[in-house]
Amino acid sequence: MTQAELGGATRLAAPPAIQIAGVTVHYGRTPALVDFSLDVAAGETVALLGPSGSGKSTALKAVAGFVQPSSGRILLGGRDVTHEPPHGRGVGVVVQQYALFPHLTVAENVAFGLRARRRPRAEVSVRVRELLDMVGMAGFAGRRPRELSGGQQQRVAIARALAIRPNVLLLDEPLSALDAALRADMLAELQRLRDELPDVAILYVTHDQGEALALAGRIAVMRDARLVDVDDAQRLYRLPPSRFTASFLGGANLLPATVLDGSDGDALIGVRIGTSTLRAEATARFSAGQRVLVCLRPHTLSVREPTAAGLPATLTGVQWRGSSYRLTCLVDEPAMDVHVDVPNVDGLPAPGQRVVIAVPEVGASVVPDRDEP
Amino acid sequence: MRRAHGLWVLPPALLVAGVFGYPLVLVALQSARTDGGAWTALSWRLVTGSHEFQAAIGATVLIAVAATAGCLLLGTFFALVIAFVPFPGARLVSRLVDTMLAFPSFLIALSFTFLYGAAGVLHAAGVPISGFLYTRWCVILAEITFYTPFVMRPVLAAFTQVPADRLNVAASLGARPWRVVRQVILPEALPALAASGSLTLLLTLNEFGIVLFIGAKDVTTLPMLVETKGVVTFDYPGACVVAVVEVALSLALYSLYRWVFRRYERSGSARPAPRHEPDQSPGGDRAALVA
Numbered sequence: 180m181t182q183a184e185l186g187g188a189t190r191l192a193a194p195p196a197i198q199i200a201g202v203t204v205h206y207g208r209t210p211a212l213v214d215f216s217l218d219v220a221a222g223e224t225v226a227l228l229g230p231s232g233s234g235k236s237t238a239l240k241a242v243a244g245f246v247q248p249s250s251g252r253i254l255l256g257g258r259d260v261t262h263e264p265p266h267g268r269g270v271g272v273v274v275q276q277y278a279l280f281p282h283l284t285v286a287e288n289v290a291f292g293l294r295a296r297r298r299p300r301a302e303v304s305v306r307v308r309e310l311l312d313m314v315g316m317a318g319f320a321g322r323r324p325r326e327l328s329g330g331q332q333q334r335v336a337i338a339r340a341l342a343i344r345p346n347v348l349l350l351d352e353p354l355s356a357l358d359a360a361l362r363a364d365m366l367a368e369l370q371r372l373r374d375e376l377p378d379v380a381i382l383y384v385t386h387d388q389g390e391a392l393a394l395a396g397r398i399a400v401m402r403d404a405r406l407v408d409v410d411d412a413q414r415l416y417r418l419p420p421s422r423f424t425a426s427f428l429g430g431a432n433l434l435p436a437t438v439l440d441g442s443d444g445d446a447l448i449g450v451r452i453g454t455s456t457l458r459a460e461a462t463a464r465f466s467a468g469q470r471v472l473v474c475l476r477p478h479t480l481s482v483r484e485p486t487a488a489g490l491p492a493t494l495t496g497v498q499w500r501g502s503s504y505r506l507t508c509l510v511d512e513p514a515m516d517v518h519v520d521v522p523n524v525d526g527l528p529a530p531g532q533r534v535v536i537a538v539p540e541v542g543a544s545v546v547p548d549r550d551e552p
Numbered sequence: 553m554r555r556a557h558g559l560w561v562l563p564p565a566l567l568v569a570g571v572f573g574y575p576l577v578l579v580a581l582q583s584a585r586t587d588g589g590a591w592t593a594l595s596w597r598l599v600t601g602s603h604e605f606q607a608a609i610g611a612t613v614l615i616a617v618a619a620t621a622g623c624l625l626l627g628t629f630f631a632l633v634i635a636f637v638p639f640p641g642a643r644l645v646s647r648l649v650d651t652m653l654a655f656p657s658f659l660i661a662l663s664f665t666f667l668y669g670a671a672g673v674l675h676a677a678g679v680p681i682s683g684f685l686y687t688r689w690c691v692i693l694a695e696i697t698f699y700t701p702f703v704m705r706p707v708l709a710a711f712t713q714v715p716a717d718r719l720n721v722a723a724s725l726g727a728r729p730w731r732v733v734r735q736v737i738l739p740e741a742l743p744a745l746a747a748s749g750s751l752t753l754l755l756t757l758n759e760f761g762i763v764l765f766i767g768a769k770d771v772t773t774l775p776m777l778v779e780t781k782g783v784v785t786f787d788y789p790g791a792c793v794v795a796v797v798e799v800a801l802s803l804a805l806y807s808l809y810r811w812v813f814r815r816y817e818r819s820g821s822a823r824p825a826p827r828h829e830p831d832q833s834p835g836g837d838r839a840a841l842v843a
Contacts, residue, residue, distance in 0.1 A: 292725030
């Protein structure tokens with residue numbers, strides 16, 4: 180499936196900063212990436228999101244030149260770099276474990292790319308100071324990587340990648356080695372950096388949907404070495420085009436349903452779940468009577484008295500999550516568990532109690548029953 | 553408690569003292585005593601004043617240093633190729649290296665005789681190399697051939713420990729392969745290079761089999777001189793003097809080698825960092841973030 184077929188492609192006048200056209204990569208005989216196409220414009224952040232083994236890191240390595248595609252082309256700023264070695268591509272790369280050079284100081288690490296490019300000593304020194312200021316590491320210039328914490332090492336790795344003024348920045352799970360609190364801080368730091376680099380195209384590989392939603396303008400969801408969906412992050416979350424994207428991006432309740440009135444594209448259509456009917460947003464062509472899935476995000480739902488309109492259910496579990504409760508409700512028809520996230524309020528129903536799950540007017544979306552192979 | 557643990561060192565220390573230290577002391581005593589047991593410096597004066605002894609020291613050091621340098625260069629190069637330049641049969645070559653480590657050194661000397669000798673392959677092929685077999689350069693070449701795997705094995709192990717990400721990132725920053733080798737790979741393999749170089753230096757200083765089997769004219773090393781004095785001319789006190797000097801020379805050169813390497817580590821790019829714990833305080837990371 181190509182990006183154009185998937186929809187949501189940005190129409191670009193200038194050549195995209197990154198253009199991946201039908202790239203396939205094999206590790207031995209195993210396909211690690213199959214017919215992958217994606218464009219990233221200058222100044223845009225695109226997240227490659229998927230589980231382990233989905234091919235997202237391979238796609239990034241292909242752009243960086245670390246792996247050679249068996250077919251397809253890679254263009255950077257319109258220049259075909261498919262067969263160019265990594266040192267000729269001029270992209271900044273930050274990897275999961277930072278890959279700082281342990282025998283060099285922080286300043287020497289940041290200067291590495293500039294020295295490799297034989298920049299004048301004075302320019303190197305100014306640029307290193309500028310970058311260390313930018314990432315808040317100016318006071319650590321003389322330290323070795325092993326004297327730094329994970330977050331500090333990550334900032335040095337980013338400074339090192341940016342020192343060569345790349346038009347393309349590739350981030351391969353840069354936060355995954357950090358603990359939860361530090362990850363939240365670094366996420367904010369990356370958002371700030373994003374604003375300071377308006378012309379840099381960023382390809383951000385992650386398996387964490389929270390990072391993808393927080394940082395990326397667009398998200399490309401991957402599975403089994405293939406691109407599944409790519410679209411604007413908010414739209415992809417609100418109106419997932421496939422069952423996999425619905426469940427992987429944000430977690431969703433997917434209930435089997437029947438379309439009551441067909442649609443040719445973006446429309447609010449009626450669907451029946453068991454004996455209940457409700458309105459759900461559709462983004463593709465659906466015909467009346469078609470079997471589909473309805474995607475209900477847990478945080479959009481609420482529980483009401485049994486007499487209210489909605490999906491009748493029995494509350495089977497309550498889980499406290501600090502800022503909210505997760506309620507597990509067994510829907511009468513079809514007999515499936517539905518998760519509902521409600522804020523910390525008094526008067527929660529007790530397990531065993533009959534309830535109705537209320538679905539807001541714009542809180543449900545229609546997803547095809549089966550994903551394309 | 554600590555003293556109780558220290559007692560465990562005693563048995564191996566006694567063993568080493570008994571099987572190595574005691575004979576060494578006997579050799580040292582023999583070099584400075586007459587047959588009647590009286591102390592004398594005569595043997596030392598005669599041996600150390602002889603031209604033969606001084607030439608042997610020069611030849612021993614020259615051959616050992618040249619062979620070690622050759623082993624380091626060649627071993628590092630081969631290890632780089634095997635570790636980072638994918639080619640069919642790399643694993644087989646790696647296994648062959650292991651096999652060579654098990655060979656006795658005189659086999660190399662014998663194979664050199666078949667290659668470079670008067671009735672050797674090259675001579676038969678018309679290559680004008682007569683006489684090469686009996687030069688010190690041939691001894692050096694033979695020692696390089698034999699001892700290169702001693703460098704290759706640990707260096708290869710060190711190279712395989714360098715994370716691929718580090719090499720990839722260096723390349724993405726614009727470093728060409730030679731710069732990646734110089735500035736990323738070699739500094740990380742420096743401890744392995746230092747260790748294997750030390751080992752090779754000590755082994756080549758005391759190499760006996762290769763020099764004896766090649767039978768190079770005018771190439772008398774200290775181990776050869778010990779053999780000549782002790783077995784051929786029955787000058788046992790003289791042999792003891794040479795043996796003591798050889799042990800002292802080995803230790804001195806080894807110390808010099810370590811000192812030079814340490815200086816390089818401190819002044820060069822591979823200097824080790826002082827041991828500081830990362831800033832793990834609650835605000836450690838965040839403080840820098842805000843800065």
